[in-house]
Amino acid sequence: MSSAAPGGTREQGRSEYGVALFLGALGALVIVQALMLPESLIVRGPVGPAAVPVVVGSMLVIVGAFLAVDIYRGGRGEPEGGEDVELTGSSDWRTVLMLAAAFISNALLIESLGWPFSGAILFWGSAFALGSRHWIRDAAIALALSFGSWYLFAFGLGVVLPVGILKGIL
Secondary structure (H helix, E strand, C coil): CCCCCCCCCCHHHHHHHHHHHHHHHHHHHHHHHHCCCCCCCCCCEEEECCHHHHHHHHHHHHHHCCCCCCCCCCCCCCCCCCCEEEECCCCHHHHHHHHHHHHHHHHHHHHHCCCHHHHHHHHHHHHHHCCCHHHHHHHHHHHHHHHHHHHHHHHHHHHCCCCCHCCCCC
């Protein structure tokens, strides 16, 4: 009796076990690291900083175990049907590179220009890379998003993002 799905190979069945093993190992790592977190002074009651990572790690282990049992019983992942995806098409590297440039420029300019302007460059560049050609409208929306998110972080969360050239103004 072969462990491979019809039309598949024996290696495909073993590779799916690899995914299950990876999920289990990742979950175990998350649990161990969460239990090694130092005690915090802000802990109030039974829920400390390790609670969420332990839950997430436990869920990863459980999902990995269920996946392994499913594979053992003959379940196999189905290939992408490509409902609205062009499977024969190539990657759009121009878009990927423009998005990468927007993210890298944000990382390089956030300290000098500050989040309001570097964030606006990030938002505008992402919109441009993804096909929007309404430059003025996109710039206005990008500025509103970046200034709005700066104020939300500053006043809503108490986290002050870099202001850069607007120091003393914001």
